[in-house]
Amino acid sequence: MVVLIFVCLESAVEVKRTLRDVQPSHYIFKIESFSLLLETKTENYESDVFEAGGYKWTLSFYPNGNRKRNKKDHIALYLAISDTDNLPCDWEVHVNFKLFVYDHIRDKYLTVEDTEPARRFHVMKTEWGFEKFLSLETFQNPSNGYLIDDNCVFGAEVFVMKFAGKGECLSMTKELSDNIYTWKVDNFSASSQEYFSDEFNIGGRNWKLSLYPKGDVKVKDEKSLSLFLEVADYEKLSLKPKLYAKYKLRIKDQVNGKHFEEELSVWFGAMRRSWGRPSFMPLSDLYVKSKGFMVNDTTIIEAEIAILSVTKNFP
Template sequence: MEVYSKSKPMDVNGQITKVTWKIEVLSDVHSKSMDVNGQVTKVTWRIENFSTIQDKELCSENFTVDGNKWRILIFPKGNTADHLSIYLGVANSSTLPAGWSRYAHFGLAVINQFDRELSIAGVTTQVFDVNGPDWGFTSFLPLTELHNPKRGYLVNDACLVEAYVFTDRSIGFISHELIVKTDSDKLKTKECDCVKAAMDNQRTTSTKAVEITNPSPTPPYCQIMAIEPEEPTEEDMNTFFTSLESKLWSSNTIFSREEAKEALAKVEKALNMTPVNFYDSGKLSPLKHAFKILASFDCSSTTLTIEQKKELFAMEESLKELADRAAKALQDKNFLTEKESIKLTITHKLDRNLIRYKEVESEVKQVEKRLAALHVQVEEAQKERENMLAEGKEIFKSSKEMKMELEALEMQWAEYEAMAKVAEEEESIVLAEWGRIKDFISSIKGKI
């Protein structure tokens, strides 16, 4: 395995953001379970101070795969979507010659720094050309998930992005399983341990952010440097209030009728949202307190039964689960929409090529007639004919490649449609359960 690694500061909207950059060529990648055997280029891009970045788009440094230069593009705040958007692009695409194209099988991932197997990864194949130099995923990871400190995608305000690129058409090596499970870098587990150690240490004392680079074998893999107490970080405050919330939840607080009515109103307001809108609103935490008030409220004539209280406690978790399932169902439906967009783009290109090919074919016939009639200009006309035929061959070659890609996409079309159908059924189940909970809350409203 060949490795190139470096760390340098990057000026992003007037702030110095540290970037750790590493390129690996995974030679003879092999796994019996994954049936992988070949060569994949892996790029690791670690960006610190991620939440402070205001730029709409970030571009990585260029890296070379099989003689072609590539780059990673990310939109930290989303590209016309409330998701992190990420793409693989051809570097210096404006200087590419006409007719240039290159096939790539690639995967892009945002690594979960708590548990690598929970990383978000997308894998696809694409023919890059002058008209389509950037391909990837617009709705890759919800921004609410990305910035949730409990999820593990931003740790110490650092985001870890990986790209896997393979340009041989013979077989598809890259998969989600390869990205999250291939043991190509033994340091990953140790790096994750360092990050977790840093977070545990921050619960009792302020620390400097842990810097994860590519260390030599002899020094320790990471080091946490304690400094004098300073202003609390956002993570310090999140940890404190999470602990406080747990303590208050377990206390036996007595709530008034007014507080119970206010809590009921909050629950009803949340249930009037769709599950997906509730998921995006981030209002689960205040709703937990509202459920606690309803379950704990005690008035002689309106005391809830033990079974009703138990169901209230269970509903708080049920709402979160239903919202998560609805968001996942929406993401699966959007996946089909994205594939439809790719299919439409390829179809339009084929239409244009077909029209142009017929034009070339007609022009060739006209030139042949001129050759028969204009003996004086035979040599010049012959040269023009050869140029026309050469263009026709290029069109035929690129059309054949795109037709093969279109046929491969259509072979999997039933799978994409089935996925969308399952997502729609799941959405219906979620809405039905959501309505049941809403009806139940309405039924106990008169008792509060």
């Protein structure tokens, strides 16, 4: 593929030209006896209407150049939207389009497009295109293959950029109200292998804490307390991790105020609905009376969520 990019000074838009084998998919515009068309001194010829992307279009062709813009040495070719009377009063259409001219000698199509991702058609701008589509000198030179036996072929491809009707909004929330949950665990020494807190709501999401007083059996650490934050309504989670949380898990020092805590962050998903530390705190520290983590066989645990993501789908 041959690619040439140059800057059109009049519109300050980069124009890309490429050669390809495949013909335009939406419209072909063939002119026979081009020289006779020039003799008619036709300033502008408008093609028949064709449909693409759910809208109606025409090609606007200036064989002697667009004299309204004082361009006399280039063929001008534009794509114009048609039948706009049947569109809403505030209509606008975003379009990626390509215009073509056929090279008879090389059996290829010269493709002309600007490098903007899309052009916006609206009531005040109903056509876009190229006032310097191709110089007349280049076009009429037989060795270039664009005008052979006084015949030429132009074309168009029009791709309307339509919103598919689905999307999502990801927002990161830092200032959460009532973002601390306190869990008082009584009779700690008599606790079973696993404890769950009541469900609590922070940031519009239901959570719970899971506690292993003698360590998580899955990691076989019986010398540490295990503590995790879990998404209680995990069945609502996506398979992909899409719920981010930055939080602290804390065991309060009820005597000295020197709490033991760890900050964690994770993206929760259906396959990761719980996250914490299997070896959160050594039991040897927990049961030291002077450290204040256990008072009258009661431990106070907190979860504090600092940052939370919220994902909303919209139609």
